[in-house]
Amino acid sequence: MLGAFANKIKEIVKKITFKKIDEKEAQKILEELKLTLLEADIDFETVNNIINSIKSKLRDIPPTLTLREYLIKLIYDNLVEILGKEKYSLIGKKKIMLVGLFGSGKTTASAKLANYLKKKGLKVLLVCLDYHRPAAPEQLKQLAEKINVNYLIGKDAYETAKKSLELEKEYDSIIYDTAGRNALDKELAQELKNLSKIINPNEVLLVIPADLGKVAKVQAQEFNKLVGITGIIVTKLDSTAKAGAAIIACSQTNAKVKFISYGEKIDAFDEYDPKSFISRILGLGDLDSLLKKVKETIKEEEIKEIEEFNFETFLKQIEYIKKLGSMKQIISYLPGLSISLPEEIIEMQEEKIKKWKAIIQSMTKEERKNPKILNDSRIKRIAKGSGTSEQEVRELISQFKKMQKIAKMFKGFDEKKLSSMLQKFGFRFKF
Ligand SMILES: Nc1nc2c(ncn2[C@@H]2O[C@H](COP(=O)(O)OP(=O)(O)O)[C@@H](O)[C@H]2O)c(=O)[nH]1
Ligand SMILES: [Mg+2]
Incomplete structure (x- = not known):
């Protein structure tokens, strides 16, 4: 699911977990990690810093850990560092605007987000700001009814945006689903700017499909310049091999990934939690279970000896x-x-x-x-x-x-x- 990057990282971790390694081998593995990170388009300086930091720390292995355990821990910690440390919460953010290109999954994500907040006990309003595509309001309406959340559909985007502000007091959160285009053209840019001025949102979330891969970074930067995005929702993680690269690309921008969507079903959506995401990349659970695995393997080897x-x-x-x-x-x-x-x-x-x-x-x-x-x-x-x-x-x-x-x-x-x-x-x- 997470693509070539995840597979390579998994290989590296397996090498450390299940094979005996010495210091020389550890250096080789770090070279491999370096290449994998560079291939994922993480900038050269960041990669160098990570590898050098791991190398220097490896000279001083804590007495309670073996070389292998420590190496795994260092790689894990650094991946967390790259992909963002904090688990994110939208609670308390009143006006949330979703932006993104056509077909990226904005409308679906709006409903998913509404459902997610509703489950947290918030009163949510879904607002349709896409009147370019005739079927768009109907799509939102159907989704809203499915999850039993109130919605607001008007005649055009500006009028509906203004109307939503009158309802602000009645809701904990208002989610705005905007229109998209095939590319970020002048017309779309202007519309988003205007809407943003009217609404004055607390959060602007860019919706990016994971199949963009590394290109996600450029798109995030473009939208950021335009409307100042505060976070990213990466969608369609279930249907691409480029997902790992997309997440990393987004994490390299100032706006961090805040939610991930991984399927058509309404609850195939979650807060992006770097730690559990990395666990999925590593394929061996969280750091604790990973270290346990290493320990068990080492024990078996000792017995063989x-x-x-x-x-x-x-x-x-x-x-x-x-x-x-x-x-x-x-x-x-x-x-x-x-x-x-x-x-x-x-x-x-x-x-x-x-x-x-x-x-x-x-x-x-x-x-x-x-x-x-x-x-x-x-x-x-x-x-x-x-x-x-x-x-x-x-x-x-x-x-x-x-x-x-x-x-x-x-x-x-x-x-x-x-x-x-x-x-x-x-x-x-x-x-
Ligand atoms: N497999 C998969 N499909 C998705 C996901 N999110 C959205 N889609 C589908 O992508 C298509 C476009 O989604 P939509 O929300 O209409 O995109 P919008 O044009 O940005 O509003 C729809 O067919 C969705 O069902 C996802 O996480 N996984
Ligand atoms: Mg839409």
Whole structure:
């Protein structure tokens, strides 16, 4: 729905979320982001500032965040910055005039806006100021009746505008639907200027269809020069691939996007909330759920990193088991698997773990990784080095072998399923 820009941003975010990245990779990703922003027609200086600011902040990652989490957060924050920070409210704005070219969606948006304000509990009047197209007043009338909102239709635009002012006290909000042309010609320009003088609106909202893409910026600037627009309604977000570019283009003008329309239905209309819009662009929900996703992925990777079962990981795993209390219960949850863990390991004393640590530390790296090579003379040497008896070393090797057998059984099991199941018990265990 949001077009090429959104797709590219989504790709970038996915790269960070689901793949391991280092600092070098982060720099590459930032170059990609830079190109994407430039392609969306955001001016060079803004883009450079954003990228440089992210780069310099990346040198100082907060201790509670990983590089990935921080990078996502920085990109998110900067997109919010580009697209406008504030959620907008029209409440309290009495006279609202909608302007825009023919077919941009003014009449539809007028009704949608009226409905939106009505739902907020305001008394709204819809005023037709388009008498160029014979069918225009009828269109407004039908829409107004559909949403059950009062409307004012007269003979011509100026007379109707003046008449509406007499009704001002009776309403919380008056919405003016004006005429459009195919282009912003002299006649339309003059009419809008005159109407604006009569009404003296609190808000002038420019209606721009999203399929204009980047051109939206120029149109916003032209209308702004003419009648001084205070905001933009971007319509037809549902029917174009250029929507992302249009929103960005509009956000680059002084008048910010205030509402979005994304369908023919009356309630396919909303306040433009940059944060939720960016969430949609990123495709992964809001920042919090995004960061949660990153965290989960990182956890999975950490688990994968626990190496093959050998003495190096043996101690780590014993400590996990101890923390868990009893493996038996977990194992009983695993379908088609009934094994029992050596009681000695479950009920092991701290004292013993300390001794085992000493023994393992006295092994060479090779011995730890490949316990098969532990012959009599090696065992003798290890016992001496760790201040334990040969029997204690043999006992450890025997326990290790038992664990290794279990590890092998688990290996045939779907590893991903197993570790995610174990994770549910707060247990990081990987055979
Ligand atoms: N798909 C879609 N169509 C829209 C949207 N807004 C307006 N339209 C349609 O666009 C056409 C022109 O709308 P209209 O309000 O008459 O434009 P106006 O000439 O500016 O008053 C109509 O057929 C509307 O139903 C929208 O957000 N999405
Ligand atoms: Mg119209």
